[in-house]
Amino acid sequence: MILQPIVMDICHIASGRTRRWLTAADSWCAILIMKAALLFVVVYFLRCEGAVIVKTTSDAVNNRPIIGVLSQEQSMYLHTKYPEENYTSYIASSYVKDVEASGARVVPIMIGKDRSYYQELMQKINGVLMPGGATYFNQSDGFADAGQHILDIAKELNDAGDYFPIFGTCLGFELLIILESGRGDPENRIRCYSYDNLPLNFTEDFRSSKMFKNAPEDVINLLKNEDVTVNAHQFCIVDENLKSHNLTEHWRVTSHSDDLYGVTFIASVEHTRYPFYGVQFHPEKSAFEWKLNKHYPSSAEAIKANRYFMDFFVNECRKSFHTFENAAEENQYVIYNYEPHFTGVLGSAYHQCYLFEPRGTVKG
Numbered sequence: 001m002i003l004q005p006i007v008m009d010i011c012h013i014a015s016g017r018t019r020r021w022l023t024a025a026d027s028w029c030a031i032l033i034m035k036a037a038l039l040f041v042v043v044y045f046l047r048c049e050g051a052v053i054v055k056t057t058s059d060a061v062n063n064r065p066i067i068g069v070l071s072q073e074q075s076m077y078l079h080t081k082y083p084e085e086n087y088t089s090y091i092a093s094s095y096v097k098d099v100e101a102s103g104a105r106v107v108p109i110m111i112g113k114d115r116s117y118y119q120e121l122m123q124k125i126n127g128v129l130m131p132g133g134a135t136y137f138n139q140s141d142g143f144a145d146a147g148q149h150i151l152d153i154a155k156e157l158n159d160a161g162d163y164f165p166i167f168g169t170c171l172g173f174e175l176l177i178i179l180e181s182g183r184g185d186p187e188n189r190i191r192c193y194s195y196d197n198l199p200l201n202f203t204e205d206f207r208s209s210k211m212f213k214n215a216p217e218d219v220i221n222l223l224k225n226e227d228v229t230v231n232a233h234q235f236c237i238v239d240e241n242l243k244s245h246n247l248t249e250h251w252r253v254t255s256h257s258d259d260l261y262g263v264t265f266i267a268s269v270e271h272t273r274y275p276f277y278g279v280q281f282h283p284e285k286s287a288f289e290w291k292l293n294k295h296y297p298s299s300a301e302a303i304k305a306n307r308y309f310m311d312f313f314v315n316e317c318r319k320s321f322h323t324f325e326n327a328a329e330e331n332q333y334v335i336y337n338y339e340p341h342f343t344g345v346l347g348s349a350y351h352q353c354y355l356f357e358p359r360g361t362v363k364g
């Protein structure tokens, strides 16, 4: 390689020895410089593509990730079941368990807070999961406003080279796209009807996507051929929604599914620059929700296929190095401060839920 002699010279000059005294240290130094040059070239080209680069070396990982799960307005149904209580928001436990099963801890994120709350919290956590559910995006200080703060702050962090992933599931995915569409009226989604377990129809180039490039072949085959993804939505994002709002450049579609009337909706997407991901289906339900009449797929194969998504996301969060000050501070925020309620026995579609008091009782 032509680079080698030149690099050797630099090492030589740096070490102040003459050319005759080529030492092992020199070759070691040369290799180091060439590695640095290679890294520079790689980083340079990735930058041109616009992908967010992790500041630390790519093999450094945070194996104690803590992930924020966004709460949402208390469901009408649960409200009728706890008339005496002042619960105003909730998180379905299935999302928490799905994150925990991938090796992360969870911090609940409250709605109805000002920007500084989200800003401070996001400096301590390693990613945010925006769950599904049922709430309006037009209520002030709710799920959508909190989502807007989180998305804006996550972009600022990533733009500054501070890797910060977001994963949106079902309503959380729709929220990401609607926020990216400028929250116009009407909202940039269409009515549809999908309450089935469906396969994914992957796009032609899905294997080069961030989400699926490392997915095991057996997982892909299950997702492609079996009815393992749980759908429960009356709105869809279709290709046309991305086109009409100029989102196709930054949001890459990786799979579609069809609703009950044959409408082809987007089942999975990812942002091309930021580590932001969305799925219309519910990876958390197959292992952690049990309402009988919903017929969630809970075969070993379905569990395995659905497991993939949080494993992927938590791995993304391992690239973030935010931390709490210390274990004592972690302990103030983590979801273990709350006890889930057995809401399945009350008829809720969620088997267990965390229910939160008037917005803002969480520390911080």
Ligand SMILES: *[C@@H]1O[C@H](CO)[C@@H](O)[C@H](O)[C@H]1NC(C)=O
Pocket (backbone or CB within 6 Å): 084, 085, 086
């Ligand atoms: C709900 O809030 C009201 C008004 O602040 C309070 O009087 C009541 O004790 C609260 N209920 C519970 C169960 O905490």
Ligand SMILES: *[C@@H]1O[C@H](CO)[C@@H](O)[C@H](O)[C@H]1NC(C)=O
Pocket (backbone or CB within 6 Å): 136, 138, 139
């Ligand atoms: C929000 O949208 C829903 C559904 O379109 C509507 O029923 C409700 O009145 C709206 N609320 C506000 C505060 O605009």
Ligand SMILES: *[C@@H]1O[C@H](CO)[C@@H](O)[C@H](O)[C@H]1NC(C)=O
Pocket (backbone or CB within 6 Å): 201, 202, 203, 204, 256
């Ligand atoms: C799968 O998607 C491709 C486009 O990505 C489309 O051409 C094809 O018809 C779809 N197949 C099914 C079975 O929906």
Ligand SMILES: *[C@@H]1O[C@H](CO)[C@@H](O)[C@H](O)[C@H]1NC(C)=O
Pocket (backbone or CB within 6 Å): 244, 245, 246
């Ligand atoms: C999309 O881009 C086109 C061309 O740049 C522009 O005319 C149009 O207003 C944009 N639409 C939206 C919704 O931003």
